[in-house]
Amino acid sequence: MGLQQFDPTDGIFEDEEVLRDSHTPDELPARDEQLREYQDALKPVIKGSRPKNIFLVGQTGVGKTVATQMIRNQFTEDQKQYDHVDAHFVYLNCNNLNSSYRVAANLVNKFREPDDKINTTGYPADEIYTKLYEELRDLDATHVMFILDEIDNIGTDDNILYNLPRCNDNKIDPEEIYVGVIGISNDFTFRDNLRSKVKDTLCEEEIHFPPYDAGELKTIIRERADDAFVDDVLDNSAIELVGAMAGNESGSARRALDLLYKAGDLARRNGDDVVDESYVREAEPLVRKNKVREELERLPTQSHLVLRALLKLHETDQTPAKSQTIYEEYLGTCEHLDKASKTQRTIRDRLGQLSLKGFVACERRNEGKGSGRYHLYELGDVDPEMIHEILETELGSNTTLDEFN
DNA sequence: CTTCCACTGGAAGATCTGGCCT
DNA sequence: AGGCCAGATCTTCCAGTGGAAG
Secondary structure, three states, X not given: OOOOOOOOOOOOEOOHHHHOOOXXXXXXXXXXHHHHHHHHHOHHHXXXXXXXXEEEEOOOOOOHHHHHHHHHHHHHHHHHHOOOOXXXXXXXXXXXXXXXXXXXXXXXXXXXXXXXXXXXXOOOHHHHHHHHHHHHHHOOOOEEEEEEEOHHHHOOOOHHHXXXXXXXXXXXXXXXXXXXXXXXXXXXXXXXXXXXXXXXXXXXXEEEOOOOOHHHHHHHHHHHHHHHEOOOOEOHHHHHHHHHHHHHHOOOHHHHHHHHHHHHHHHHHOOOXXXXXXXXXXXXXXXXXXXXXXXXXXXXXXXXXXXXXXXHHHHOOOOOEEHHHHHHHHXXXXXXXXXXXXXXXXXXXXXXXXXXXXXXXXXXXEOOOOOOEXXXXXXXXXXXXXXXXXXXXXXXXXXXXHHHO
16 A cells, blocks of 8 residues: 555644643633733733732643733733833743752843853852843843742742842842742642742732633633634534543643543544544543653653562562562662662652652551561552553663673 | 550761853 | 852661550
8 A cells, every 4th residue: 555645634633733732722711800810910010110929829720821821912912002111021930940049040041042041050049140130130121020830849949039029129220120920830838838028029919720610621622622623523522521521630621631632633543533422531541641651751760770679579479568678679670780779768768759659559557566667568550561661661771782882 | 654666757968960160 | 170059869877656565
């Protein structure tokens, strides 16, 4: 059989990009109240006075980032008709930035050309702030609003959140530029762990984004599906089921759209021209499994080694096992694969992390005097086959290097 | 109620990497 | 080159823990 023609159309999707995370929709259903609050909170900026700091909280996939993009676009458009205000928005996703220092360094780079970026380590802490303030002074604008998405990543190191909202007090003349912060977090406890001074300034205006319920999710799905799918392809039963599933579980629109995309993808591969609820059912475990797989792959080498040791114990029916037993198996694994081994304490930390993520199940035992207190570990709710596969590629690839020596 | 086991997990600091500045 | 800086990861040390046994 010869090659088929390349054909941009398929029977299912009109524009599958619409279902992706990067897509900003024109409408944000069921978020009218939040959008109104958001606009109100930005009023001081359009008036040309000192901005308020804004804090958005809500779980993942409930529209915080999308709302911010929409508001930002609207604001940028509206301010064109006024001479007295020229606000810049600087967006930074703090994913993987676990300290104020790194956030500040990344903010500096937001103002710089690609060939002029600074490195994110090596400077004394206050120099980073000095550099940041210099960039701000050089900026030709009346306001700058820093949007710090997933700001909870910085943990308890809240320096940046202390300094930024206060830099108009001493570092930067408000005549030059006003500075405001918009913090976005999906961790509800984050705000409470901040120093109270920081909390008060950052959360001047707090906007809460609740999870979507099934009905709201269906509205969102219908809207997106209109652009994403070829007309009449998406069966109503699929919409109902995706809405119910995502609504039940997380209230996350992102999750609903992931599901919808996967269902469509399955139908396309199957050569079908209707996406109905059976495809959604088929898609659900695949979407979930994919998430787990990605997370497993991202684990550091030491965690992979620990998993490998545990997997071996699992296969020889020696689980659940004490950390001591696992450690001994781990030492054997390291030797076998010619990797440097770490101390027991480190491996205990790894086990703890694995169990937090749910890859490992942990049960505390206490047999009192004579046998003491300890933990028993076994594989968590993960398919051992999948762990095998992943370890093969992550660890096994190193052993094949031997051939080249 | 006290003892005591066999770990657990917090704290502090060592070591290594990668980068800045003079 | 040498001093300094921050992050990441790991080591060392050890007080603390919880509950059955005594």
